[in-house]
Amino acid sequence: MRFKRVILRAATLSALPLLLSACVSASSPPAVGPDPAVGPKRTKEQNIELGRQHKTAAELFKFLRDEAKGGKKLEWNRLPDWSGVYSRPLDRGFNFDIDQPREGPTTAKLTPDYQKKLDKRLADLKKGIEWDPISTCAPPGVPRWLTEPFLREFVVTPDQTWLINEMVNDIRRVYTDGRDHEPEEDRIPIPNGDTVGFWDGPRLIMHTNSLKSGIYQRGNPDYTDQVETVEIWEKADDKTLGAQVWVYDPPALVEPWYVYHAYGKLSDPPRIRYWDCGENKNNSVFQNKDGTTEFRDLGYQESKTEKGK
Amino acid sequence: MKRRFIVAWIAVIGVVATGVTAMGHHSSAMFDQTKTVTVEGVVKKWELTNPHSWLWVEVKGKDGKAVVWGFEAEGPSTLARAGIKPSDFKEGTKLTITGNPMRNGDPQAIWVNAVRSADGKKFDPRAGFAVK
Numbered sequence: 001m002r003f004k005r006v007i008l009r010a011a012t013l014s015a016l017p018l019l020l021s022a023c024v025s026a027s028s029p030p031a032v033g034p035d036p037a038v039g040p041k042r043t044k045e046q047n048i049e050l051g052r053q054h055k056t057a058a059e060l061f062k063f064l065r066d067e068a069k070g071g072k073k074l075e076w077n078r079l080p081d082w083s084g085v086y087s088r089p090l091d092r093g094f095n096f097d098i099d100q101p102r103e104g105p106t107t108a109k110l111t112p113d114y115q116k117k118l119d120k121r122l123a124d125l126k127k128g129i130e131w132d133p134i135s136t137c138a139p140p141g142v143p144r145w146l147t148e149p150f151l152r153e154f155v156v157t158p159d160q161t162w163l164i165n166e167m168v169n170d171i172r173r174v175y176t177d178g179r180d181h182e183p184e185e186d187r188i189p190i191p192n193g194d195t196v197g198f199w200d201g202p203r204l205i206m207h208t209n210s211l212k213s214g215i216y217q218r219g220n221p222d223y224t225d226q227v228e229t230v231e232i233w234e235k236a237d238d239k240t241l242g243a244q245v246w247v248y249d250p251p252a253l254v255e256p257w258y259v260y261h262a263y264g265k266l267s268d269p270p271r272i273r274y275w276d277c278g279e280n281k282n283n284s285v286f287q288n289k290d291g292t293t294e295f296r297d298l299g300y301q302e303s304k305t306e307k308g309k
Numbered sequence: 310m311k312r313r314f315i316v317a318w319i320a321v322i323g324v325v326a327t328g329v330t331a332m333g334h335h336s337s338a339m340f341d342q343t344k345t346v347t348v349e350g351v352v353k354k355w356e357l358t359n360p361h362s363w364l365w366v367e368v369k370g371k372d373g374k375a376v377v378w379g380f381e382a383e384g385p386s387t388l389a390r391a392g393i394k395p396s397d398f399k400e401g402t403k404l405t406i407t408g409n410p411m412r413n414g415d416p417q418a419i420w421v422n423a424v425r426s427a428d429g430k431k432f433d434p435r436a437g438f439a440v441k
Contacts, residue, residue: 040316063391083403086440087390087438087440088440089438089440090439090441091437091439103404123439125338128338128339128341128412129338130336130337130338131336132334132336133333135334135335135336137334137360141313149438150386151386166386167360218336244334262439264440266440266441267441268391269387270385270386270389270390271389271391273359273385273386275359275360275384276358276359277334277359277360279358279359280356282361282363282364282379283334283335283358283361285335285336292335292338292339293335293338293339294339295339295417298379298415298417299379300353300354300365300377301355
């Protein structure tokens with residue numbers, strides 16, 4: 001009996017380092033990070049050419065998935081570090097393509113009809129005529145979502161990644177659990193569309209369809225409800241999360257529009273608060289018949305809110 | 310709200326390069342971003358709201374009549390990134406403030422910058438779009 005107890009104690013002691021190690025692992029898994037990517041890194045010129053080589057966003061997405069050998073599902077202890085709060089810098093303006101000079105022509109190759117629409121929009125703007133379709137607090141929608149200069153957070157899990165924009169509390173859900181898009185006959189266009197993706201090492205590669213029409217940004221071209229995107233998201237460095245984006249939209253674009261978007265990590269970010277677009281009636285606007293924007297009921301009122309007291 | 314004011318007592322500074330317009334949700338085309346107005350007054354109300362905040366400033370004209378000017382800026386988090394806090398503009402705070410005025414002559418503007426009289430602290434709401 002005594003012999004047995006000694007054996008048990010010895011066994012427990014010898015297993016202690018293992019038990020301790022298991023406890024440490026359970027509370028703080030080793031941050032080993034994702035595997036390296038299988039697919040190559042490409043230059044901007046190569047990405048433009050890659051877009052041209054594929055007729056549709058679905059074809060490009062399939063090519064990238066084949067190139068990555070189908071991708072590999074993330075594991076909880078090998079997630080990329082996308083923590084923090086980010087924002088899109090505005091020092092080069094807020095055009096969809098920040099490589100476009102602030103007052104220069106769009107870098108999109110537009111069909112004649114959509115070029116005319118853009119020319120009119122820019123001519124109207126010079127006369128003070130402009131209406132933004134999100135003036136009534138509609139979400140910006142994809143692909144415009146990429147351009148907004150507000151706070152962003154990114155939540156990465158093996159089955160889904162959430163791309164969060166502070167503006168109108170907006171979340172894009174990227175399904176990486178292996179599911180496909182909704183069947184074509186069951187698709188309902190929504191502002192952020194339907195996004196499926198896969199991981200190639202540290203890169204999230206994704207395809208979005210089922211989108212609604214909109215504008216890329218004020219002073220930028222329109223897109224139609226046939227627009228689709230392929231995006232590759234990856235940390236460019238410790239403080240930058242980048243997205244390589246191809247936009248396909250045959251009625252509006254002669255060829256896919258390739259743009260790189262970069263989001264910088266803030267060193268001292270504020271809290272993100274709920275975005276209630278209707279909390280102040282001074283922000284309510286309407287569109288006049290001539291296309292101009294006018295405040296609905298703007299003015300100082302003594303007891304409107306308690307702020308500033 | 311079609312009030313129109315003769316703003317002779319306001320310094321119209323002329324053409325400026327304003328850089329970034331208000332971004333919240335509506336067009337800024339109702340503001341003339343080639344012009345600025347600068348007024349001195351006291352804070353009546355500080356509405357820190359999304360998508361735009363409004364700072365309401367009472368300004369006394371040469372005729373002694375008071376007009377309340379509204380200055381539009383971004384929402385609270387963008388202002389926080391510019392170092393502008395809720396406590397910065399209590400009612401009665403004296404300041405000099407500059408903005409791009411409405412084209413229709415109403416007493417509202419996009420807030421470009423401000424200086425608080427008591428301590429000379431400067432406020433630039435558009436600095437909130439910097440990534441640092």
